[in-house]
Amino acid sequence: MKATKINIWQSRFIIPALKDSFKKLNPVVMARNPVMFVVELVTVITTLIVVSDIFTGKNILFNLQISLWLWFTIIFANFSEALAEGQGRAQADSLKKNRSESMAKRLLSGGGSEVISALKLRKEDIILLEDGNTIPGDGEVIEGTALIDESAITGESAPVIRESGGDRSGVTGGTRVLSGKIKVRITANPGESFLDQMINMVEGAKRRKTPNEKALNILLIALTIVFVVVVTTFKYFADYAGVSVSLSVLIALLVCLMPTTIGGLLPAIGIAGMDRLLRYNFIAMSGRAVEASGDVDIVLMDKTGTITLGNRMATEFIPVDNESENELISAAILSSLADDTPEGRSIVVLAKEKLGIHGSDIRAPEGAVFCPFSAETRMSGIDCSDRKIRKGSLEAIREFVAAKGSPISDEIQKIVNDISKEGSTPLLVAQNEKILGAIRLKDVLKEGISGRIAKLRQMGIKSVMITGDNPLTAATIAAEAGVDDFVAEAKPSTKLDLIRSYQSKGHLVAMIGDGTNDAPALAQADVAVAMNAGTQAAREAANIVDLDSNPTKLLDIVEIGKQILITRGALTTFSVANDVAKYFAIVPAIFIAQYPQLKALDIMHLTSPGSAVLSAVIFNALIIPLLIPLALRGVRYKPSGVSALLRRNLLIYGLGGLILPFIGIKLIDAIIALFKMA
Amino acid sequence: MTSSDWLCVILLPFTTTALAFPLGEFMAKVFNGSKTFLSPVIAPLERVLYRLFGVDEKEEMSWQTYALCLIIFNIIGIIIVFILQIIQGKLPLNPQKLGSVWWDTALNTAVSFGTNTNWQSYSGEQTMSHLTQMLGLTVQNFFSAAIGITVIIALIRGFVRKSSGSIGNFWVDLTRSILYVLIPLVMIWSLLLVSQGVVQTFSGSVTAQTLEGSRQTIAVGPVASQEAIKEIGTNGGGFFNANSAHPFENPTPLTDFLEILGLLLVPMALPFTLGAMLKNRRQGAAIFAAMLILYLAGLGVFAWSEMQGNPLLQKVGVINGLNMEGKEVRSGIINSVLFAQSTTATSCGAVNSMHDSMMPLSGLVLMFNMAIGEVIFGGVGTGLIGMLSYAMLTMFLAGLMIGRTPELMGKKLELFEMVMSVIIILSPAILLLLLSGIAVTTRAGLASLGNSGPHGLSEIIYAFASTSGNNGSAFAGLNANTVFYNLTTSGAMLVGRFSTIIPALAIAGSLANKKIVPASIATFPTTGLLFILMLIGVILVVGALTFFPVFTLGPLLEHLLMMTGKMF
DSSP states (O other): OOOOOOOOOOHHHHHHHHHHHHHHTTTTHTTTTTHHHHHHHHHHHHHHHHHHHHHHHHHHHHHHHHHHHHHHHHHHHHHHHHHHHHHHHHHHHHHHTTTTTTHHHHTTTTOOOOEEGGGOTTTTTTTEEEETTTSSSEEEEEEEEEEEEEEHHHHHOOEEEEESSSSOOOOOOTTTEEOOOOOEESSSSOOOHHHHHHHTTTSSTOOOHHHHHHHHHHHHHHHHHHHHHHHHHHHHHHHHHTOOOOOHHHHHHHHHHHHHHHEEEHHHHHHHHHHHHTTEEEEOOOOOHHHHHHHHEEEEEETTTTTEEEEEEEEEEEETTOHHHHHHHHHHHHHHOOOSHHHHHHHHHHHHHHOOOOTTTOOOOTTTTTEOOOOTOEEEEEOOOOOOOEEHHHHHHHHHHHHTTTOOOOOOOHHHHOOOOHTOEEEEEETTTTEEEEEEEEEEEOOOOOHHHHHHHHTEEEEEEESSSSSSHHHHHHHTTTTEEEEEEOOOTHHHHHHHHHTTTTEEEEEEEEEEGGGGHHHHEEEEEEETTOHHHHHHHHHHHHHOOOOOOEEEEEEHHHHHHHHHHHHHHHHHHHHHHHHHHHHHHEEEEEETGGGGGGGGOOOOOHHHHHHHHHHHHHHHHHHHHHHHHHOOOOOOOOHHHHHIIIIIIIIHHHHHHHHHHHHHHHHHHTOOOO | OHHHHHHHHHHHHHHHHHHHHHHHHHHHHHHHHHHOOHHHHHHHHHHHHHOOOOOOOOTTOHHHHHHHHHHHHEEEEEEEEHHHHGGGGGGGSTTTOOOOHHHHHHHHHHHHTTOOOOOOOOOOHHOOEEEEEEEIIIIIHHHHHHHHHHHHHHHHHHOOOSSSSSSOOOOHHHHIIIIIIIIIHHHHHHHHHHHHTTTOOSSEEEEEEEEOEEEEEEEEOBHHHHHHHHHHTTOOOSSSTGGGSTTTTSSSSSHHHHHHHHHHHHHHHHHHHHHHTTHHHHHHHHHHHHHHHHHHHHHHHHHHHHHHHOOHHHHHOOOOOOOOOOTTTTHHHHHHHHHHHHHHHSOOOOSSSSGGGHHHHHHHHHHHHTTTTTTTTSSTHHHHHHHHHHHHHHHHHHHHHTSSEEETEEEEEOOOHHHHHHHHHHHHHHHHHHHHHHHSSSSHHHHSSSSOOOOOHHHHHHHHHHHHHHHOOSSSOOOOOOOHHHHHHHHHHHHHHHHHHHHHHHHHHHTTTTTOOOOOSSOOOOTHHHHHHHHHHHHHHHHHHHHHHHHHHIIIIHHHHHHHOOOO
């Protein structure tokens, strides 16, 4: 849960990133980014112009500066991508550190075993792990139970239990067995594990563009084509007007107009989004899922484990028939001493609290015999010399006292009904034939869950709780947690049917699951988050794995997904809005000698035509590194009304993008004038 | 401005809106196949036509089939008009014994009328026989307008339908557009125009004795019927070369008003059809509002520019320097402005004044109206297509900025939709720049210029803006009846038309196939003021970025030079 943030602004990241920026100048690599590829193409032309200038000796200073700044533009763009990659690699390395050196004991099919390097493990290999072993790869426990320290991956210090057969059978490479002996079937070849997949997604060259990125790219390519046409025809219109425009000025105009800001930063935005997921201990199987998470409008949550702590806790003792509360409490304690279930323990805890006892100074009387909970009796209790104490459900206790000839009084019936009606579970405590009172067992909400659900609602996401409980209990928890809807008495197939029916109405559904039962529903959901502790089936069906196994973290995924999209949109708007100022800088500069009347368009009052063009090019180059921190961090997303959000982003990136370059270009022009560079 | 000027300016938007809303609702019913008040009369005729042509009314088409039927139908129409012109000398209804039309002019005219552009490089009364005018041009006036309607209806269905493989039946939509929408409106308009003195006769010309005693031949013909569809279908091709400045086409202030009303009516009604078919009338109203704001803003700049007058005219003693060149004195400045703004905002292209003679900044407004792709009401059908493409672009950005993958009216906008809408928005603009660029660098392109300097550039840009936007109005001054211009403008018209229609059908097909995402509080409302303003912003920015250099060198420079006393 704890976000471990890597500070990217250190020389150990910056220097390799700078080296990478030059390596990425390779046209084959550049071709992945059409906008910057065109920039590189025309920049090469400006370089050729400079070379020819060396022989003619004309304009060399101006053309050289243009050419250099255009190269900077490309390198800055490459730098942003390289930096994001570096950050991702560092993030992944910190997760990966423990896994590569470890050795594993592989069981041979003919019996016996051999010790091999973890890197040689293959899918379907079965390995034996004992106390202190590091788990060499992702896998599934097929035999045994073990206590596992997952802190290397999750940062959570409390160890967790992993056992075969249940919903807690998944183990991750890099974690450590604290105690226990387990057989694990390896489920991924080296290089194919979840983490390795994720690392691929932060490596620019291997990264596949997400659907939305592709669509945005089309827009950027279209803008590039338009501007190529605009600038090419511009030359002929200028010729018609009797003004000859030099090729390097035309190229400067073209690059300034092209969406280089967003085009240059686009890969970095996507990679940085993946970095952020990693930082939150998520492993995404596809970028598509991350994008879709921004669109999710319904989330299905299991009650148990997601909304509630998973165990019912005693919250109240209710004595009946004028019995004293103390007597009820002591009986309850005695009956629960041997009860190792979470419910039983919670009764002892509550009782001690009520009686003001600390420590473990409660002992059973001499010679007492414990009766543990059994499926037949459905009661637990204690047999002392003088009395028999039992606690259990209404039905079980009714049988117990009926055998001794006493019926259930109306008062007791009423208390039991009331507790049930409020969504809690009643337990009755009986001593011999007499019922002392009831204990209220209640589902306790996870801390902060209502707040998170309310936040989901603010984002426009409807939460639906799924539980096997009866409608009454479900309704109570639902109301308490503030979920928008619930499904009670759910069967394993309910989730899948529910997701399908929501999807057919056009909703995008997110689901969090861990059990094998959940796998079909996870595969159907648009955003499927599997708990890392969950079964292999669940993890394979999901498209995001949460290493912390913390279901409430869905909110973080949604936020990261939205942030990626917002950052893309904001920088596109910014990039396009910038063009207006560049036109006002360059176009009058070109014509002012021939048509002094066009001075009216020179609203920035730039020093000279040369300085105007150069200032625009420099601004266009510098804005990229200035925006790298924003691209890597992402535009802030605060759940609020969509209109307010859009208004805010339009003001900052639209209006800001319109105004800022006027100021920036004017400033750069002043500096150029100061140093007489043009 | 006089009080009658004010009356017109205020009355026009109100009257057109008041008529457009019920018409929009009516069209929604027609294309949903519901019963309307015209059904008892027209439905039997409709059924007869279907039986005659073997059309199954219930059959649904995929977008590809729909597009194929449309293209074949449109191309055949263009070929027929071409042949008619070539052989008109041998055909009846040719009282003036006009010979066959030159091939390049004939091709240009066929394309022009087939694409709802009605760019006329020829002089109507001296080139086309009555038969060509009626059987060729007027028929295409109906068909090209009807095709525009079918495409927008198909696109609207793309938004309305969910998980559907079809977008309607082209033949049914075509038949209904003509029978229920165009013919009734044209009948009303023709009668109103005839009542005001618009000519309608089969005779070729009348000879009159002038006061000076000389004889004058005055061309007449079946004008009123062509006049009505010219406006209703936003065609714009006049019977006479002078178009609606000609007293036989536009004799009175009332016909002037009616003609502006007519050319605005269907394009204005279609956003309401969208709202009605979506069952989200606020959505239709929002799109309409964006169009109306752009229309009124342009009108404001335009009127201001004309009322400023020309400082040079002021010097020679013209009151306020008001420029009346190219305008009918009987219309005056404001009526000319209203007509010109309406005819370029919609892709009609009919004119009641010569746009060439407007003030430079007025010319800028007119060119902008056309160059952004004819979306301010725009052509019948195609205008709303363009506007919806801009809306998709807007929502692509807006969607991103609120952190959702983009959607419009419940439909997700993905790669395919973006490619298609970008083609719709940008291909006319790219074409306009490329062809203008070729024109200014070739002798053939420059030879036709009537004026030099920035005004000459404006003439060329206007010609290609008008043809690539399928508007058809001319800036005049440019001799467009040359092989060079006949061919380049033909190309502009064809690309302008089909790069709108085919991608629009493709979008319709793709959208119809998608689910409808239910609106939630995380959905950006596309019915509010913020959406309207952002849509307008996107249109203005796209237009400005594409045309800043060329408009600077054309109208803007001309304006600045005029202020210093230089004219072209």
